[in-house]
Amino acid sequence: MSFVSRRCTTFKTFLHKPTLHKPVAIRFFSSPVYHQRPRVNNNQLILPSQIPQRKMSSTQKKDNKIFTRDNLFDLKGKVALVTGGGSGIGLMATQALAANGAKVYITGRTKDKLDTVVSTYNKDIPGSIHALPADVGNKEGVRKLFDDYSKHEDCLCILVNNAGISSAHFQTESESAAEMKEHLFDAKKSTFEDWNNTYNTNVTGVYFTTLAFLPLLEKSSEKHQGWSSTVINISSISGLIKSAQHHFAYNVSKGAAIHLNRLLAAEIAANKLKIRVNSIAPGVFPSEMTTEGSDKHQKSHIPTEKYKEKVPAGRPGKDEDMASTVLFFAVNQYLNGQTVAVDGGYTLAAGQ
Structure with missing residues (x-):
C-alpha cells in the first residue's frame, strides 16, 4: 500500500455521520x-x-385591542351613584362616568340643581344622567336614598361619596397664646355644632352611605364577570397637609375621611367581599366650596392667576384632571385601599 493510500485510509477513519442537534x-x-x-x-x-x-401560538400573541381606551375605560352596562353630583367635583365625576357609558344617578338636597344638570348634560353621551334628590347627612336620609335607588336598579357598580361641606374660617396667625385663644376659642362662630355638622357630613355620611349600599355593590361584582364594584371617596389634600388652612374642623374631618377609607377597605377585604374602596384627595378645583357659587350650568370658575404661584402646576385643577382620575379609580381592578392626591403638586409645596 502506498503512502498516499495509507494516508487516505487513516483519514477515512475520522469521518462520522453528521449528528443532528x-x-x-x-x-x-x-x-x-x-x-x-x-x-x-x-x-x-x-x-x-x-x-x-x-x-408562535395564539396564546403567545398579545391582543392590542385590550389596551385601547375603548376597552380600558368602557363603562357601558355599569350603574353609578354620585352623592353631591349637582356641582363641582361631583358633577365632574358624573360627566366622566356618563360620557363613557355609565348610567349615573346624582343626589343632592337641592332638586333644582340636579334637574339643571340632567337637562344640560344628559345629551349626546353613550350613558345617561338621572336625578335622585336625597340628604345623606342623616341615617334616615341614607335609608330613603337606598330605598329610592332600589326601585330603579338591582345592583350598584360605582359609588362616589362626594357630598361634603366646609367649616367656619378663623384667623390662626397669632402673636401670643391669649391671642390664639381669642381667635379660635372665643369667637362666636367657634362652636361644637360647627365641628359636629362638618364631621357629620364629611365622615359619618360617607360611612353610613357605603354600608347601606354594600349588598348592591356585592351584587354588581357577582353580575359582571371580571369586574369588582368600587367605592370612590372624595376626600381632600386638606386631610394630608400640616397646615390648618384657617379651618381646623374641615381639615380634621378630611383627615378622618382618609383614615375611614383605609378602614372600610380593610374590613371589606377581610370579609372577602369583592368591593374596592379608594379615595381621591383633590387639591384646588373649581366648586361651590372654593368659589362663590356656580353659574347657570352648575359650573364654578377659579382665575388661573390666583394659584399661579401657589401651585407648582401654575393653575387650579381642570374638569379633565378630575375626570381622568375618576375613570382610573372606577376601572382599575387592582387598586384598593389607596388615597391619591390630585393637586398639581400642592402638597409638595405645602408639606405633609
Missing part, C-alpha cells in the same frame, strides 16, 4: 425563538436561515 430555545423578551445549528442532509449543508421557524 435538537433545537435550542433562545428567549428574546417574552417569545421563544427557536434556533438550529447548521446540519448536513444528503451531503448538502442546510443553513439556519433555511430551516422553517416554529410559529
Whole structure:
C-alpha cells in the first residue's frame, strides 16, 4: 500500500455521520425563538436561515385591542351613584362616568340643581344622567336614598361619596397664646355644632352611605364577570397637609375621611367581599366650596392667576384632571385601599 493510500485510509477513519442537534430555545423578551445549528442532509449543508421557524401560538400573541381606551375605560352596562353630583367635583365625576357609558344617578338636597344638570348634560353621551334628590347627612336620609335607588336598579357598580361641606374660617396667625385663644376659642362662630355638622357630613355620611349600599355593590361584582364594584371617596389634600388652612374642623374631618377609607377597605377585604374602596384627595378645583357659587350650568370658575404661584402646576385643577382620575379609580381592578392626591403638586409645596 502506498503512502498516499495509507494516508487516505487513516483519514477515512475520522469521518462520522453528521449528528443532528435538537433545537435550542433562545428567549428574546417574552417569545421563544427557536434556533438550529447548521446540519448536513444528503451531503448538502442546510443553513439556519433555511430551516422553517416554529410559529408562535395564539396564546403567545398579545391582543392590542385590550389596551385601547375603548376597552380600558368602557363603562357601558355599569350603574353609578354620585352623592353631591349637582356641582363641582361631583358633577365632574358624573360627566366622566356618563360620557363613557355609565348610567349615573346624582343626589343632592337641592332638586333644582340636579334637574339643571340632567337637562344640560344628559345629551349626546353613550350613558345617561338621572336625578335622585336625597340628604345623606342623616341615617334616615341614607335609608330613603337606598330605598329610592332600589326601585330603579338591582345592583350598584360605582359609588362616589362626594357630598361634603366646609367649616367656619378663623384667623390662626397669632402673636401670643391669649391671642390664639381669642381667635379660635372665643369667637362666636367657634362652636361644637360647627365641628359636629362638618364631621357629620364629611365622615359619618360617607360611612353610613357605603354600608347601606354594600349588598348592591356585592351584587354588581357577582353580575359582571371580571369586574369588582368600587367605592370612590372624595376626600381632600386638606386631610394630608400640616397646615390648618384657617379651618381646623374641615381639615380634621378630611383627615378622618382618609383614615375611614383605609378602614372600610380593610374590613371589606377581610370579609372577602369583592368591593374596592379608594379615595381621591383633590387639591384646588373649581366648586361651590372654593368659589362663590356656580353659574347657570352648575359650573364654578377659579382665575388661573390666583394659584399661579401657589401651585407648582401654575393653575387650579381642570374638569379633565378630575375626570381622568375618576375613570382610573372606577376601572382599575387592582387598586384598593389607596388615597391619591390630585393637586398639581400642592402638597409638595405645602408639606405633609
